[in-house]
Amino acid sequence: MRSIMTESKVTSPCISICKTDSITGYCYGCSRTNEEKQVWKDENTLNQWKLDNIESLQKRMQGWQLETFTKSYEFKKEKGMSPIKFNIKKQESEIAK
Numbered sequence: 001m002r003s004i005m006t007e008s009k010v011t012s013p014c015i016s017i018c019k020t021d022s023i024t025g026y027c028y029g030c031s032r033t034n035e036e037k038q039v040w041k042d043e044n045t046l047n048q049w050k051l052d053n054i055e056s057l058q059k060r061m062q063g064w065q066l067e068t069f070t071k072s073y074e075f076k077k078e079k080g081m082s083p084i085k086f087n088i089k090k091q092e093s094e095i096a097k
Contacts, residue, residue, distance in 0.1 A: 010050040012040055013057055015072040016082040030069065031057040 014037075017029025025033050032040070036053060039045050054073075061069055076082045081089070 008047075010047045010054075011073070011077045013054055013069075013073060014082070015069060015076060016084040026060060028065070029072075031060045031065070 013030040013032065015029045017027070019028045020026065020034065021028060027033075027037075032053075040050065040053075058066060058069070072083050075086070079086055
């Protein structure tokens with residue numbers, strides 16, 4: 001009998017700052033191209049490709065963008081959503097009170 005091993009899911013690098021630079025083609029938030037975003041959405045994309053892609057994305061970034069991405073991505077991995085989405089949900093729940 002063959003054992004089935006499930007890979008754990010790799011968290012998407014999207015940090016909810018979705019705006020593509022018209023010159024570079026990179027997203028200001030995560031630094032992905034539109035093509036890379038499509039590959040991430042493909043259910044057949046391997047986790048190793050995703051991990052390699054995150055490493056490539058971080059190499060594209062520098063300064064404040066890299067710092068913001070690193071902090072926001074760690075927050076997302078811990079909380080399950082980007083800081084922006086977390087704050088929006090928090091505000092909505094306070095308004096609903």
